[in-house]
Amino acid sequence: MPRGRPRQFDLDRALDTALLLFWRHGYEGTSLAALTEAIGINVPSLYAAFGNKEALFEKALARYLQKPAAYLPKALQEPTSRRAVEKLFGGAIQMVMNPHHPDGCLLVQGALASGPSSESIRQQLSRRRAGAEAAVRRRFERAITEGDLPSNVDAAQLARYIVTVLWGLSVQAAGGATRAQLKEVVEWALRCWPESV
């Protein structure tokens, strides 16, 4: 057991609660008062545990990527690129429409546009989105070397198209689309899939 007085709340549960708030209301739309009230602690405890609002968001974001957004790297492990993308979209819809948490993707809802004080958060989310796109691109590059995708396909272009639809799904989810509707969107999106040979 550590030295001093033991913490009276669970760090992970607190992070989960913070994640939900940031997810639903965005970085700017989530106040410290809302965070501390939802977690059930008071402000100094939050600061002692997480640093400040920005650091708390970053830790919540890391938690987001490890848990709800883990469907993405997992989907890319599918044996074929086509099945990877199908699983990617399937996982995205399942996450984005999960009634246990807000609709949409934190990488999009967190801070698309923001005031000057939240610029760094905005940029960080932008980088994370670029990271997701890069992961998809690398998967397609591998698919090309494996003959799974035609060699005349530009992996970067295809990846950018796929994640563009992905971010679009997040916007649609925020607008109240249903799961069935998003599935239809994905079906349309994949009709252009380049057949091998």
Place this chain on the structure above:
Amino acid sequence: MPRGRPRQFDLDRALDTALLLFWRHGYEGTSLAALTEAIGINVPSLYAAFGNKEALFEKALARYLQKPAAYLPKALQEPTSRRAVEKLFGGAIQMVMNPHHPDGCLLVQGALASGPSSESIRQQLSRRRAGAEAAVRRRFERAITEGDLPSNVDAAQLARYIVTVLWGLSVQAAGGATRAQLKEVVEWALRCWPESV
């Protein structure tokens, strides 16, 4: 000339300035102080002219739909649905990448997620997005009756797919994508276009 002391600033120019700020920083990220400073007036003048922050945003939004976002209804006037969609995406890219104003679409950047105090703005933008989708859907329904699109195509589904890509383009633009990259995305998006007959 009206009765009292004449207004010392131009309403339309002020609205344009407000629009740019809301567009770049979102509704929540734009403070009254930033607005009045950018317009060059002080707060009571703004309130006398526009009501309050919410009303100002709504008027800026109306201006946005009439000017920068006018490409959408205009594109739908093209003789064929295919050319309408091509022009729609072309216009979107041109707007979303215009160096004279922020990257992205106000309907997406304005308030995707927000705090409780901006809920009504969020919902209003959501309704506007749904309105855009409905306009595209109606154009496709017309195309089906004209034989321009196969009758087995679901106009609502296709419209939802198209605007999903559209909102995705806005997110990509906010992430620093180039015009050429967005054009490639659109090219991929349209490979699935249902051929007539």
Place this chain on the structure above:
DNA sequence: ATTTTATTGTAGCACCCGCTAAACAAATGT
């Protein structure tokens, strides 16, 4: 010239923002 109407400038409202100092409480180490 005076009254009327509308806009502008000054000043400040109540409230919320992110954040922190200082005292208190609960555990461990010696």
Place this chain on the structure above:
DNA sequence: ACATTTGTTTAGCGGGTGCTACAATAAAAT
């Protein structure tokens, strides 16, 4: 028992938020 370490509590900081009362100003109407 006592000091040390750490978390919690209370209280409040400076500054920003959206917004408004009030007086000064500039035009038209009489």
